[in-house]
Amino acid sequence: MRFIDExxxxxxxxxxxxGCIAFRRExxxxxxxxxxGDGGGGGSVxxxxxxxLHSLRDYKYKQHxxxxxxxxxxxxxxxxxxxxxxxxxxxxxxxxYDADTDELLEDLCEPGQKLQVVVGGVGGLGNKNFATPWxxxxxxxxxxxxxxxxxxxxxxxxxxxxxxxGLPSVGKSTLISVISSARPKIAEYPFTTLTPNxxxxxxxxxxxxxxxxxxxxxxxxxxxxxxxxxxLRHIERSGVLVxxxxxxxxxxxxxxxxxxxxxxxxxxxxxxxxxxxxxxVVMNKCDITEVxxxxxxxxxxxQQRGVQLHTISAVxxxxxxxxxxxxxxxxxNSSSGNL
Numbered sequence: 001m002r003f004i005d006e007x008x009x010x011x012x013x014x015x016x017x018x019g020c021i022a023f024r025r026e027x028x029x030x031x032x033x034x035x036x037g038d039g040g041g042g043g044s045v046x047x048x049x050x051x052x053l054h055s056l057r058d059y060k061y062k063q064h065x066x067x068x069x070x071x072x073x074x075x076x077x078x079x080x081x082x083x084x085x086x087x088x089x090x091x092x093x094x095x096x097y098d099a100d101t102d103e104l105l106e107d108l109c110e111p112g113q114k115l116q117v118v119v120g121g122v123g124g125l126g127n128k129n130f131a132t133p134w135x136x137x138x139x140x141x142x143x144x145x146x147x148x149x150x151x152x153x154x155x156x157x158x159x160x161x162x163x164x165x166g167l168p169s170v171g172k173s174t175l176i177s178v179i180s181s182a183r184p185k186i187a188e189y190p191f192t193t194l195t196p197n198x199x200x201x202x203x204x205x206x207x208x209x210x211x212x213x214x215x216x217x218x219x220x221x222x223x224x225x226x227x228x229x230x231x232l233r234h235i236e237r238s239g240v241l242v243x244x245x246x247x248x249x250x251x252x253x254x255x256x257x258x259x260x261x262x263x264x265x266x267x268x269x270x271x272x273x274x275x276x277x278x279x280x281v282v283m284n285k286c287d288i289t290e291v292x293x294x295x296x297x298x299x300x301x302x303q304q305r306g307v308q309l310h311t312i313s314a315v316x317x318x319x320x321x322x323x324x325x326x327x328x329x330x331x332x333n334s335s336s337g338n339l
Contacts, residue, residue: 005156005233007059008099014042014067014083016121016144019129022075023137034138035077036126042147043067043083044120047096047154049108050089054198056154059088067118070144073126080123093159093237099151109159117152121145155233158198160212161331163235163277165267166244167259171284171314175244176213178314179324203324209331212238232270239334240327241279245309247291247298256283256309257301278334280310280327287313 017039024032045067065088071080096105096115106115122145130138164172180199201209214234235241243263245256260281268275281302285291295311302309310326312319 004057004060007056008153009059009063010151011045011118012066012149013044013118013120013147014069015146016042016123017070017072017080018143019124019126019141020073021127021141034128034131037073037079038126039073039123039144040070040080040082041123042070042120044085045118047088047115049092049113051111053091070123093157095155097153099153118148121147158212158234160210160238162211162240163238164213164242170244170246172213172244174314240331241277243279243281282310286311287316
């Protein structure tokens with residue numbers, strides 16, 4: 001099943017039903033008078049955040065939604081039935097824009113939150129509404145008003161406390177699988193992660209973090225290279241970024257500092273807001289002998305940048321508790337504005 005995080009759909013509300021012209025003609029009712037009922041209201045279209053959804057897939061393949069019109073009024077003072085609204089469920093974290101003006105309509109970040117994107121037409125008036133002492137048999141009514149229509153763009157931005165970033169195959173998926181219940185696909189080749197992964201990390205009975213692992217970025221991602229640039233919106237809400245780096249002695253053309261600079265350069269090209277988010281840098285695979293021996297060198301290199309390098313092993317879980325505690329503290333400081 002494909003992961004879809006953006007879709008454009010056309011939504012149309014239903015028109016209101018027309019008012020009716022009718023008169024009472026019943027036995028034993030000598031002065032019946034007008035009895036035309038009002039038309040019913042047209043259906044509206046409402047977008048609602050649903051905590052059970054995780055993709056906009058349905059809206060990629062069905063892109064037109066039209067609510068029903070209201071029923072016309074009838075005789076004997078019977079009003080037409082109003083049409084039901086159409087509810088379009090979307091994942092929590094979906095942002096709704098007007099597709100033609102790019103106006104932000106709503107950020108649906110709470111389960112059950114709703115936005116009425118188009119409004120149904122108002123039902124017309126039946127002739128009984130026009131009766132007066134001097135016009136007791138009016139032949140007037142009004143038609144229902146049309147419903148509104150527009151094109152809307154839906155963008156899903158994951159709601160996560162922590163966003164995990166880094167080059168492909170540096171261990172992001174492994175990390176999220178170790179610290180949470182998420183089970184992403186893991187393999188020894190680039191772009192294993194093709195969709196953002198969400199997981200919940202429980203530090204203790206009272207503290208938890210929602211983490212998002214996005215596909216690996218590569219140099220030139222902001223210009224369309226690779227896959228990661230498509231999913232950077234999923235870390236825009238994150239308060240903290242975990243930047244995973246790797247020291248691979250067998251890959252001579254790469255080193256952690258260069259990788260660190262490449263990723264931050266791509267973040268800056270994508271968004272200044274994302275680039276300025278507080279980061280915690282972590283090096284995985286520190287149980288490997290060659291990596292462990294080189295740690296003092298890389299810690300000193302990052303220290304010269306004013307960055308503390310955290311070291312962990314996803315295999316032995318060495319350094320994981322201390323790393324998660326540092327992430328929690330950084331998130332708390334970021335939330336309270338102490339950075």
